[in-house]
Amino acid sequence: MQNNLEIIGNQKNILYAVIAIAVVGLIANGINDEIGNLIVANLSYFPIAGSFMILSFLIVKKYGVKGDHGKAWILLAVFATVWFMAETLWTVYDLVLDIDPYPSMADFFFLLGYPFLFAFTIFYLKPVRNLITKKILGIAILASTTLFIPTIYLTMIVEEIDNSTEINEVLLASSYPIADAFVFVPAIIGVTLFFKGRVNFLWTLFLIGIILTAIGDTLFLSTYLNEDYYGGHILEIIFLWAYLMFGFGVKSHLNMFKNKKK
Amino acid sequence: MKRDFDEELHKDVIAVSVEKALVQFGNPVLDEVESRLSDDYNIDFRECLEKPEFLQRILREYFGESYKEIISTIKKNVEEFTPNKKTEEFLHVITNAK
Numbered sequence: 001m002q003n004n005l006e007i008i009g010n011q012k013n014i015l016y017a018v019i020a021i022a023v024v025g026l027i028a029n030g031i032n033d034e035i036g037n038l039i040v041a042n043l044s045y046f047p048i049a050g051s052f053m054i055l056s057f058l059i060v061k062k063y064g065v066k067g068d069h070g071k072a073w074i075l076l077a078v079f080a081t082v083w084f085m086a087e088t089l090w091t092v093y094d095l096v097l098d099i100d101p102y103p104s105m106a107d108f109f110f111l112l113g114y115p116f117l118f119a120f121t122i123f124y125l126k127p128v129r130n131l132i133t134k135k136i137l138g139i140a141i142l143a144s145t146t147l148f149i150p151t152i153y154l155t156m157i158v159e160e161i162d163n164s165t166e167i168n169e170v171l172l173a174s175s176y177p178i179a180d181a182f183v184f185v186p187a188i189i190g191v192t193l194f195f196k197g198r199v200n201f202l203w204t205l206f207l208i209g210i211i212l213t214a215i216g217d218t219l220f221l222s223t224y225l226n227e228d229y230y231g232g233h234i235l236e237i238i239f240l241w242a243y244l245m246f247g248f249g250v251k252s253h254l255n256m257f258k259n260k261k262k
Numbered sequence: 263m264k265r266d267f268d269e270e271l272h273k274d275v276i277a278v279s280v281e282k283a284l285v286q287f288g289n290p291v292l293d294e295v296e297s298r299l300s301d302d303y304n305i306d307f308r309e310c311l312e313k314p315e316f317l318q319r320i321l322r323e324y325f326g327e328s329y330k331e332i333i334s335t336i337k338k339n340v341e342e343f344t345p346n347k348k349t350e351e352f353l354h355v356i357t358n359a360k
Contacts (some may be wrong), residue, residue: 062290069288127286128331197326256324257290 014205014248015194018241021048025237036232042095045087048240052247053080059254076250080250086110094231101231102224103172114179121175121186121206131193140188147181147214153168153219173221180214202249209245210240265309272348278305279339280317283332295320311348316357334356 021044028039056077063073086109093101125132151174151204158170187210216238223229295317299305302315303316309316321329333356340349 009343063288069286069291073288118336123351127335128325128328131331131332132329192325193328197322197328198324257288257294 010031011248014244017248021059021240021244022237025234025240029232029234033232034229037230038095040234040236041232042091044236045091045241045243047188048243049080049084049087052243052250053077053084055247055250055254056080062254062257068123068126072120072126075116075123079113079120080246081118082109082113083109086113098247102229103169107172111175111179114148114183117183118186121183121190125186125190125193128193132189136189136192137185140185140192143188144181144184147184147211148177150218151177151221154218156227158225168222170225173217173224176217177214177221180210180217184208184210184214199253201256205245205249205252209242209249212242212245214244268346272346273311275340275343275349276311277307279336279343280310282339286335291324295324309359310356311318311352314344314352315359318356318359 024044025036025040029036044083056073056079059076060070062075063070065071065074080123086106089104089106089109090101093104146252155174157168184207187207191200191207194200194203216235219235220229221236223233223235281292284295296307298320299307299310299316302320303313305313305316307317318329318333321332325332337353337357340353343349
């Protein structure tokens with residue numbers, strides 16, 4: 001039976017998509033900042049985050065609403081939709097209204113998405129929850145702290161914040177990696193519990209997606225604090241990769257359970 | 263004749279217990295496992311009474327280490343019915359097969 005590394009190695013589509021995003025992002029940024037912002041920070045999100053959203057609706061249609069997994073997939077679809085709305089709002093602020101999209105209502109939707117993602121993991125794991133030992137939970141929590149330690153360090157070394165607006169913006173930017181750490185815990189539990197199983201591919205990709213999101217959020221905080229962030233910054237590629245992982249995770253699950261009752 | 267009837271009843275117990283355990287993962291999962299049993303081993307859920315190791319193998323393939331919890335759920339479902347030698351043998355094999 002294939003293990004996850006072999007599966008990932010065989011999934012050439014993921015690799016090609018990762019490379020394609022990186023190449024497009026680097027070329028766009030290389031042309032100029034405006035093109036970089038247009039392509040990388042805005043337009044690229046629509047097909048990639050949009051595909052994830054569509055796939056999540058397809059899996060809801062397939063599984064229906066009954067049972068723990070039915071509920072899980074609905075919650076994932078809500079998460080995907082809420083984040084797609086956040087990306088859309090970001091683009092509206094940036095390209096249509098010409099207003100700095102950070103901070104904005106987009107952040108409300110980004111943060112709103114996290115409880116739904118967390119709830120998805122809970123409902124998916126519910127049928128096997130008896131296998132979650134204190135040891136597994138402890139290790140998962142410990143591992144998740146690695147995601148927000150850089151955030152705590154970055155906020156502690158900030159030299160000066162002039163006003164309450166800046167404080168709020170820093171706190172807002174800091175909240176993302178912390179939220180990532182929360183959803184990291186059930187993701188790593190999922191990878192552990194479904195180890196060596198084919199459904200582990202979904203969990204592995206989701207875990208990678210969450211780690212990428214956390215890296216992107218931490219880099220955003222860092223560049224924001226250093227006043228280096230600009231729309232279309234190369235770190236946006238990391239967020240696009242994260243959506244890619246989520247989308248391919250759902251796709252793998254759709255493809256895995258495709259046989260109909262005979 | 264009674265023996266045949268009992269055999270059919272035991273098979274039904276197994277089928278219902280397995281379906282009840284798998285349906286919590288969604289009908290697509292239930293359908294997939296049933297299809298795999300049919301395609302790979304030419305049996306259905308009822309016939310898992312005689313060949314529990316095949317069901318265990320498929321559950322392990324899809325769910326990895328969590329197959330144990332699914333088997334535990336199947337066991338609880340089977341134990342809701344009156345115990346008998348056949349179903350106890352099924353539970354012993356599916357729990358311990360390697």
